Amino acid sequence: MLLKLEHLSKSFGGLKAVADLNIEIGQGELVGLIGPNGAGKTTVFNLLTGVYEPSEGKMIFAGKDVGGLRPYQVTHRGIARTFQNIRLFGDLSVIDNVKIAFHQHAKYSAFSAILRLPSFFRSEDEMESKALALLEVFHLRGRAGEVAKNLPYGEQRRLEIARAMATEPRLLLLDEPAAGMNPQETRGLMELIRWLRDNFQLTILLIEHDMSLVMGVCERIYVLDYGMIIASGTPEEIRTDPKVIEAYLGEEAI
Template identity: 60%
Template sequence: MSTLLETKNVNKKFGGLAAVTELNLRVDEGEIIGLIGPNGAGKTTSFNLITGVYTPTSGSITFAGHDITGMKPHGITRLGVARTFQNIRLFKEMSVLENVLVAQHMRMGTNILEATLRLPSYMKRERHIHERARTLLAEVGLSEHENAKATSLPYGKQRRLEIARALATEPKLLFLDEPAAGMNPQESVELMEFILKIRDQFKLTIVLIEHHMQVVMGVCKRLYVLDYGVTIAHGTPEEIQNNPKVIEAYLGVE
C-alpha cells in the first residue's frame, strides 16, 4: 500500500496565533482516516492547508508524488483532491443535477470555439457529463430529485448532494468535513455504510473530520487527534479511546 498524501512539519500562523503546529499526516491509498479533536483544534484549518485554501507558513505537503504546498485549489482539484465543507456550500439557485454538472466541466477539455459553435465534439462531451451526473445521483440516492432546487432538499440529502458534486471531479482523495453534523442516529448509521460504499466503488481514499464518535470508530482505520493545533495522538480507534492525552483534551482533568 503506497502513501497518497503526506504532510511534513506543516505550520500555519495567523498573525501571532499558531493555528496548526508541526502537522505530520500520512494517508495511504484506500484508507479511511479520521481527524478529530475539540472545537478550535485546527482540524478544518488543516483541511484548508491541504486543499489550497490557505498557504502553509512553513512545511511541505505532497500528494501522489506532487509537491502541492501553496498550490491553488483548482490545481489541487485537477490532481485528484476533492472536499466537502463543514457548512454545506451548494449552488443555491441551481438544481440538484446542475450542481453535479458544474463540477464536471473542469474535466471536459472543451475550448471556447467548440462551445460557442456547439460542435459535435462538444455536444458528445455534454451528453457524457449529463449521463455521468445522473449516474452519480443514482449512486447517492438522489435521482428522483434531479430537477429540484438544491436547497429544497432535506439536510441529509444536501450532504449527499455535496458528496456527489465532489465525486464528479473524479478524485483520488476525498476530504469530508463533519459529514454527520445534524444527523440523527439512524442517518449516522446510513452515512457509515455510504462512506464505505463510495470508498470501495470509486476506489477512494478518505479523510474525515467528525465529532460523531460512532461514525469515526465505525469507519476509520487510523485517527489523528489535534488539540490547539498540535497533534497529540495518532493510532487505531482503540488506542485513541484509551489515550490519556485524548481523554484530557476532550474531558479535561480534575
C-alpha cells in the same frame, strides 16, 4: 504513501493554528481527524486545498508537493472536499449542481471505468447520463430535477459529497459530514463512506465530532489539540488514550 504532511505549520499572526504536523496516509485508507473546537482541523483542510499557504513544511500528494497551488489546481491533482457548512448552488437543480462540478474534474480517475462510461463527454446527453449515474449512486436520481435548497438536510449533505465525487478525486476530504444529521441518516452516511472508499479506489480523510461515525468507519485516527497531534492510532487505541480522554473525549467516553 498517497499523502504526506511534513512539519506542516500555519500561523495567523501570533496564533499557530497548525504546528509541526506530520501525517501519512496510504492509498485507500479511511482516516479520521478529530479534536476540540479550534484545534486546527479545518485549517489542515484549507491548507490541503490551497485556501491557505503553509507557513512552514511540506504537503506531498501522489509524490508531488502541492504547497502553494491554487484551489482549482489542487482539484485537478485529485483532491476534493466538502465543507462544514453545506455549499451548494441552492437555487439550481440537483443535477445542475453535479454538472457544474464535472467541469472541474481531475485528470486521474477510476470513476469513468467503474461506471463504465467514456472518460470524455462531448455532448450534453453524455453529461446528463454521467450526472444521473452519479446521482443514482447517492440515491438522489429521483431528485434530479428538484431545486437543491428544497432537499431535506441529509440529502443536501449527500449531494455535496456527490459534487465532490464529480471532480473525480483520489483523496476526498469530508469536513463534519454528519453535522446536523439524525442517527439514522448518520448510519446511512457511514455505509456510503465505506462504499465510496471500496468502490472508487478512494482515500478518505474526515473531520467529525460524531464519535459513533469516527469510531465506526475510520481505520486510523489522528487527534489534534492546539494545532498539534497529541495521539494517533486505531479507534480502540484512541478511545483509551489518557491524553485524548483528557483533551477531548472526556471521562464519560471510557
